[in-house]
Amino acid sequence: MKYLVLVLALATVSFGYISHGPQVGIWLPTGDMADAYGTSFGVQYQLLYHMPVIAIEGSVGYVFLSSDFDNVDAHLIPITAGIRSYSGSLYAAGGLEYDNMSVTVETGGVEVSDSEGEIGAYFGGGMVNRMGFGKLDLSARAHWMDFDDFMISITGGINF
Numbered sequence: 001m002k003y004l005v006l007v008l009a010l011a012t013v014s015f016g017y018i019s020h021g022p023q024v025g026i027w028l029p030t031g032d033m034a035d036a037y038g039t040s041f042g043v044q045y046q047l048l049y050h051m052p053v054i055a056i057e058g059s060v061g062y063v064f065l066s067s068d069f070d071n072v073d074a075h076l077i078p079i080t081a082g083i084r085s086y087s088g089s090l091y092a093a094g095g096l097e098y099d100n101m102s103v104t105v106e107t108g109g110v111e112v113s114d115s116e117g118e119i120g121a122y123f124g125g126g127m128v129n130r131m132g133f134g135k136l137d138l139s140a141r142a143h144w145m146d147f148d149d150f151m152i153s154i155t156g157g158i159n160f
Contacts, residue, residue: 027063044157054083095123
């Protein structure tokens with residue numbers, strides 16, 4: 001049995017290939033988060049392991065959360081891991097996400113900081129188009145932070 005598992009693991013690795021690349025985009029808060037934050041800019045780096053039918057994907061990002069208040073500085077670090085399934089150049093994706101949000105507020109010359117991490121999920125879709133030096137990857141996703149609040153991201157980037 002252990003040899004069968006080893007052969008299947010080696011077959012999976014030998015038929016796949018890895019692509020990676022930077023992504024940039026905008027994040028749109030909804031619900032209660034929209035009361036505190038506006039449309040924000042984010043960057044991320046993603047890694048894809050492609051197999052014949054699906055791809056395993058993972059990414060680490062940094063979102064500069066924009067606030068209407070001058071004394072508030074906040075950011076979000078999303079870390080995702082999931083599966084992507086292709087139909088031609090279109091794909092659907094989903095998986096788990098860990099979001100670490102940090103907020104710093106300055107009042108009366110004193111800075112107060114707080115950071116919290118939550119596990120959630122994401123799902124979305126996109127399209128990949130081949131370019132001369134890589135693949136253009138455009139996507140839209142819904143990110144459920146702590147399975148309560150969610151944000152929508154629209155990103156684009158290049159995978160090599």
